[in-house]
Amino acid sequence: MADVRTALADVVGVEHVLVGDEVPPEYGRDESLGVPAERPGMVVRPADTGQVAEVLRVAAAHGLPVTARGAGTGLSGAAVPRPGGLVLSFERMNRILEIDTGGQVAVVQPGVTLAELDEATAAQGLVYPIFPGEGGASIGGTVATNAGGMHAVKEGVTRHHVLGLEAVLATGEVIRTGGRYVKTSTGYDLTQLIVGSEGTLALVTEATLRLRPRLPHRAGALAPFPDTEAVTAAVPRLTGGGLDPLVLEYVDVLAMAAITENAGLDLGVPQDVRDAAGAYLLVILENRSGERLDEDVQALGDELAALGAADVYVLAGDALRKLVTAREQAFWAARNAGANAIVDAVVPRAALARFFAAVPVVAGRHGALIGGCGHAGDGNVHLSVFQPDADAMERVMDELLATAVELGGTISGEHGIGREKTRHFRALEDPAKVELMRRIKTSFDPDGILNPGVLFG
Amino acid sequence: MADVRTALADVVGVEHVLVGDEVPPEYGRDESLGVPAERPGMVVRPADTGQVAEVLRVAAAHGLPVTARGAGTGLSGAAVPRPGGLVLSFERMNRILEIDTGGQVAVVQPGVTLAELDEATAAQGLVYPIFPGEGGASIGGTVATNAGGMHAVKEGVTRHHVLGLEAVLATGEVIRTGGRYVKTSTGYDLTQLIVGSEGTLALVTEATLRLRPRLPHRAGALAPFPDTEAVTAAVPRLTGGGLDPLVLEYVDVLAMAAITENAGLDLGVPQDVRDAAGAYLLVILENRSGERLDEDVQALGDELAALGAADVYVLAGDALRKLVTAREQAFWAARNAGANAIVDAVVPRAALARFFAAVPVVAGRHGALIGGCGHAGDGNVHLSVFQPDADAMERVMDELLATAVELGGTISGEHGIGREKTRHFRALEDPAKVELMRRIKTSFDPDGILNPGVLFG
Numbered sequence: 001m002a003d004v005r006t007a008l009a010d011v012v013g014v015e016h017v018l019v020g021d022e023v024p025p026e027y028g029r030d031e032s033l034g035v036p037a038e039r040p041g042m043v044v045r046p047a048d049t050g051q052v053a054e055v056l057r058v059a060a061a062h063g064l065p066v067t068a069r070g071a072g073t074g075l076s077g078a079a080v081p082r083p084g085g086l087v088l089s090f091e092r093m094n095r096i097l098e099i100d101t102g103g104q105v106a107v108v109q110p111g112v113t114l115a116e117l118d119e120a121t122a123a124q125g126l127v128y129p130i131f132p133g134e135g136g137a138s139i140g141g142t143v144a145t146n147a148g149g150m151h152a153v154k155e156g157v158t159r160h161h162v163l164g165l166e167a168v169l170a171t172g173e174v175i176r177t178g179g180r181y182v183k184t185s186t187g188y189d190l191t192q193l194i195v196g197s198e199g200t201l202a203l204v205t206e207a208t209l210r211l212r213p214r215l216p217h218r219a220g221a222l223a224p225f226p227d228t229e230a231v232t233a234a235v236p237r238l239t240g241g242g243l244d245p246l247v248l249e250y251v252d253v254l255a256m257a258a259i260t261e262n263a264g265l266d267l268g269v270p271q272d273v274r275d276a277a278g279a280y281l282l283v284i285l286e287n288r289s290g291e292r293l294d295e296d297v298q299a300l301g302d303e304l305a306a307l308g309a310a311d312v313y314v315l316a317g318d319a320l321r322k323l324v325t326a327r328e329q330a331f332w333a334a335r336n337a338g339a340n341a342i343v344d345a346v347v348p349r350a351a352l353a354r355f356f357a358a359v360p361v362v363a364g365r366h367g368a369l370i371g372g373c374g375h376a377g378d379g380n381v382h383l384s385v386f387q388p389d390a391d392a393m394e395r396v397m398d399e400l401l402a403t404a405v406e407l408g409g410t411i412s413g414e415h416g417i418g419r420e421k422t423r424h425f426r427a428l429e430d431p432a433k434v435e436l437m438r439r440i441k442t443s444f445d446p447d448g449i450l451n452p453g454v455l456f457g
Numbered sequence: 458m459a460d461v462r463t464a465l466a467d468v469v470g471v472e473h474v475l476v477g478d479e480v481p482p483e484y485g486r487d488e489s490l491g492v493p494a495e496r497p498g499m500v501v502r503p504a505d506t507g508q509v510a511e512v513l514r515v516a517a518a519h520g521l522p523v524t525a526r527g528a529g530t531g532l533s534g535a536a537v538p539r540p541g542g543l544v545l546s547f548e549r550m551n552r553i554l555e556i557d558t559g560g561q562v563a564v565v566q567p568g569v570t571l572a573e574l575d576e577a578t579a580a581q582g583l584v585y586p587i588f589p590g591e592g593g594a595s596i597g598g599t600v601a602t603n604a605g606g607m608h609a610v611k612e613g614v615t616r617h618h619v620l621g622l623e624a625v626l627a628t629g630e631v632i633r634t635g636g637r638y639v640k641t642s643t644g645y646d647l648t649q650l651i652v653g654s655e656g657t658l659a660l661v662t663e664a665t666l667r668l669r670p671r672l673p674h675r676a677g678a679l680a681p682f683p684d685t686e687a688v689t690a691a692v693p694r695l696t697g698g699g700l701d702p703l704v705l706e707y708v709d710v711l712a713m714a715a716i717t718e719n720a721g722l723d724l725g726v727p728q729d730v731r732d733a734a735g736a737y738l739l740v741i742l743e744n745r746s747g748e749r750l751d752e753d754v755q756a757l758g759d760e761l762a763a764l765g766a767a768d769v770y771v772l773a774g775d776a777l778r779k780l781v782t783a784r785e786q787a788f789w790a791a792r793n794a795g796a797n798a799i800v801d802a803v804v805p806r807a808a809l810a811r812f813f814a815a816v817p818v819v820a821g822r823h824g825a826l827i828g829g830c831g832h833a834g835d836g837n838v839h840l841s842v843f844q845p846d847a848d849a850m851e852r853v854m855d856e857l858l859a860t861a862v863e864l865g866g867t868i869s870g871e872h873g874i875g876r877e878k879t880r881h882f883r884a885l886e887d888p889a890k891v892e893l894m895r896r897i898k899t900s901f902d903p904d905g906i907l908n909p910g911v912l913f914g
């Protein structure tokens with residue numbers, strides 16, 4: 001290890017190589033509830049792409065596993081290193097290189113956070129429309145997990161906004177993929193292959209991102225419904241009706257209580273309405289015209305009432321911001337309440353009701369308390385599972401994820417597989433596909449040094 | 458070959474295996490201007506996925522190259538078979554399996570045409586928003602080339618609407634990728650890897666496509682500008698201004714003359730305006746409200762005038778449809794006029810003016826006549842090149858495509874590489890990326906039987 005340290009110090013400078021007890025504990029974990037922290041052997045903090053390439057060459061020469069790290073806000077343990085392995089932290093590669101307003105493109109280094117990019121784009125009337133609920137997440141991390149978030153029902157997910165990448169292969173080769181354009185039909189789409197690959201194929205050192213005009217007017221409606229069936233029946237009407245919602249979230253009563261309490265929020269919903277509610281829909285619209293927005297919110301309210309909402313609370317300005325922030329904090333609310341795991345399953349929208357019907361059955365079978373909220377417009381369900389017994393917890397996760405797959409869905413919508421769900425991925429995914437993915441990984445990373453243990457066990 | 462014929466006849470029925478002189482000449486070509494027809498050894502027409510898998514097993518066992526064929530409307534020679542090779546035609550796999558209106562999803566076989574899907578979705582108030590100008594194109598072919606078209610500036614390209622695939626690997630293994638959902642972070646995105654791979658990785662036997670609400674109101678404006686500089690300067694203002702154009706095309710005067718003459722179209726633009734015009738912008742808006750559309754078209758007209766348009770001709774209804782159809786026929790207009798090649802280059806929007814400035818220089822240097830129209834909002838430039846001398850033509854193509862790459866663009870936006878541009882792809886693409894793509898191809902197709910000669914020479 002002394003050799004490696006010297007070699008790495010020659011690349012990045014001795015002050016940017018941390019070894020053994022010098023490594024602060026946060027480099028050993030992310031925010032996953034299910035993956036324990038590990039102790040990396042070393043942390044290295046390169047300053048530029050050339051240094052990343054050199055670090056990977058050193059790691060490859062010594063067969064050292066490499067786990068890339070952005071802000072450490074991931075929820076699946078993909079940034080948890082191998083014991084004794086190398087953490088490559090992008091914290092020093094944190095510059096916004098360009099906001100190209102005419103081209104509506106941002107070029108950023110991976111250590112830039114979503115909040116920083118949001119501030120920079122706002123100044124130009126543009127927006128990078130990925131809001132996974134954690135502004136402290138790094139661009140590199142969100143590219144690696146294909147982060148989604150509340151705006152995905154209108155804007156799509158990270159992969160729809162990544163136009164190009166600079167990335168370093170495990171061999172130290174640097175490639176550039178895509179560019180400042182949406183259309184290309186020039187060979188295989190390496191950009192899209194790297195997005196969502198959780199640091200197992202290549203390390204992203206620069207991203208070219210598509211920006212959208214930032215619309216100035218936003219308002220929404222919160223609608224209590226008698227039960228989740230009514231909520232799920234409303235969803236296709238709202239996505240198909242032309243109002244083009246920016247946000248279309250469901251929140252069950254357990255989650256609503258948790259997030260409002262966590263945020264100290266009073267939504268002004270009377271006690272009797274709250275008592276009768278089975279679940280809530282939160283719908284947010286945006287528009288470049290305030291007048292059109294007002295008309296649309298009116299139409300939305302009528303539509304929600306027609307779809308069976310017990311009432312409709314129109315929200316704008318500060319009240320809306322507070323509720324959105326509270327919803328974004330749902331993970332923390334669940335964690336503070338003692339949740340033992342968070343589910344990130346996806347099912348086809350048409351199967352949402354069947355998935356929701358299965359949840360209390362699974363919960364009852366294993367003595368778990370399960371509640372949640374999620375991206376109803378995308379069929380992306382987040383559930384907080386309370387079951388301190390590890391074995392029972394495993395069975396709950398096994399059954400919920402298997403149910404999602406049986407219904408034509410998938411086991412992760414936006415958090416990624418990481419170390420947390422690699423076992424489920426291997427159990428529930430078609431082995432022919434897993435083997436194909438493994439061959440693809442070998443095309444990028446012949447010695448398997450990039451984030452071993454993620455996806456392939 | 459007699460063995461192969463018997464084996465294939467056992468799979469698909471003797472009437473669906475055509476050999477030697479039984480093969481009609483159209484199976485040997487697509488619509489590429491630059492790739493001569495070849496004579497395949499055999500054509501096979503499977504009826505279902507199981508038969509496709511069996512056909513590939515037979516081909517692999519005999520080392521027979523396989524070229525997939527949809528409707529044969531491609532423009533890059535990707536459907537031109539190897540001499541003596543096997544054409545696998547999807548003409549019998551032409552069913553729309555489902556239009557899921559609640560899920561806003563269509564599930565189709567690859568032989569379905571865009572026009573057929575458009576008719577079926579229209580009946581449900583939905584639309585599959587890929588309009589590459591050729592309604593006879595098959596879904597399989599458009600997935601293989603990642604087709605774009607005029608609506609891409611608003612709606613994106615094929616890959617943004619393909620949610621999942623069923624595909625057969627060269628080994629005969631059948632995989633299913635993605636599903637009826639937009640969000641997933643569950644391993645590598647095989648869907649996106651197969652989209653645009655031009656039949657070199659796997660054969661698509663079913664596609665799950667995302668549909669959008671079909672907006673009922675559409676109108677546009679045609680604006681003559683003094684020169685292409687004014688046009689290119691206007692583009693970012695129109696994409697960034699919030700009007701969210703469905704179509705944002707430029708048409709130079711040569712192309713405008715060709716397409717209006719080809720269609721017998723009189724746009725009512727006075728002779729003196731036509732004489733003074735250097736290029737035209739065509740902008741189309743759509744809306745679910747006729748009233749809002751009228752307001753937006755008014756705002757669009759004001760914006761175009763402020764951006765230097767000599768005049769603004771508002772178009773709606775039949776007049777708009779006729780112009781769009783005429784524009785869609787631009788390829789045929791160019792072909793009828795004797796064009797020797799069509800360019801499909803992409804440059805960053807901000808580099809459009811520099812690309813346009815280079816075109817007459819290249820044309821002059823090699824005695825070519827070059828004009829065109831294209832997707833200005835996407836930086837996707839189509840040029841018709843008139844130069845009957847093959848060597849001079851080659852140099853024109855070499856220089857135009859190299860210019861696009863130098864400007865940060867790419868050599869094909871939507872037609873694909875095919876056999877036509879494989880030489881340019883090899884010359885202009887980073888060799889490290891080509892080798893990486895070759896390794897990825899081997900992961901899918903270890904014996905290299907799928908469309909050899911495309912991408913890798």
